[in-house]
Amino acid sequence: MKRRDTLVRYTAPERINHWVTAFCFLLVAVSGLGFFFPSFNWLMYILGTPQLARILHPFIGVAMFASFIIMFFHYWRHNLPNREDIVWAKNIRKIVTNKDVGDIGRYNLGQKFIFWSAILLLALLLISGIIIWRPWFAPAFSIPVVRFGLMLHSFAGVGLIIIIMIHIYAALWVKGSVTAMVEGWVTRPWAKKHHPRWYRETQEKAQKPTD
Ligand code: HEM
Missing domain, CATH: 1.10.10 (Arc Repressor Mutant, subunit A)
Structure with missing residues (x-):
């Protein structure tokens, strides 16, 4: 290439x-x-x-x-919802038949959902994980709190596994995405098709004269 x-x-x-x-x-x-x-x-x-x-x-x-x-601070801005996400959501039937809809930026609504679910579940896993961490922290909490922590940790763990399974499925489904995360690059047709606004923005940035 x-x-x-x-x-x-x-x-x-x-x-x-x-x-x-x-x-x-x-x-x-x-x-x-x-x-x-x-x-x-x-x-x-x-x-x-x-x-x-x-x-x-x-x-x-x-x-x-x-x-x-570290990833969170890198990508959170690109995962903020915007108007185009409504268009994407309204056309979900087209999306599942592999057609692209809307002027999508760096990430689409599905990716944004995965991103925010992941940070929420990871925060729950961290907090509940500290509560149930024997022998270091668990003795500082009462038995009912530790039991609740265990339940929360289990639900959040299963939730994250499901979210990441969807993430992997989507990454394999949209051809060309895995190359992005393995080798770092995507083709121009890939960018134009799946993330047209991101494509335009990168083009504009590249054309700006450097000071
Ligand atoms: C074997 C497992 C995994 C595979 C194959 C995979 C694959 C990918 C691919 C191909 C992308 C690029 C998507 C794009 O740019 O359009 C990506 C992005 C990303 N992945 Fe993964 N991933 C895996 C595991 C994980 C895990 C475990 C996490 C977090 C707990 C994660 C979090 C992310 C995030 C935050 C992005 C940036 C997308 C966004 O911010 O919405 N991935 N992944």
Whole structure:
């Protein structure tokens, strides 16, 4: 692919940030499912042994949160809702048949929904995770609070797994998206088709004379 036919969508530090978050997510999601369902106990071996999984799971969870926060500050502005999102939502039938609708910016409403759901669920996981973290923090809370924390942690964990499954499905479904997060670039037709406003904005920026 010639350089002039492509646009940069993610820089190398952004991609590293994303994949560190994704790798941490994989480890905590798999070990978490291992703790939760007796028939899935064998999944704890993803972190070595069940004992090690019990020790490492919360630390990796905190690392995932910290890594996502960097992404959050990078992308939150692009995920703010706008008028075009209403057009997108009204035409959801067309969207699911792979037609693009509206003057979409860097992200569409579906992506924005994933983004805000992820930060909300990650915040809930962090707060409830601290409440139930033995032996460090849990003794500071009463038993009913720890039990409530456990319930919240389980629901938020399952919620995040579902959200990320949708995210992965959408990434594979929209051809050309995975290249954006693996190699950093997208083609011009991809940008024009899926994110026309973002395409125009990047063109305008590129044409601005540098001081
Ligand atoms: C194997 C798992 C994953 C795959 C294959 C994947 C794939 C992708 C791809 C292809 C994009 C670029 C989409 C675009 O620019 O249009 C993207 C963006 C993004 N991903 Fe992932 N991802 C994965 C896991 C995760 C996880 C675990 C998180 C967070 C907990 C996450 C959060 C994000 C965010 C915040 C963006 C930027 C989009 C936005 O702000 O709306 N991803 N991902």
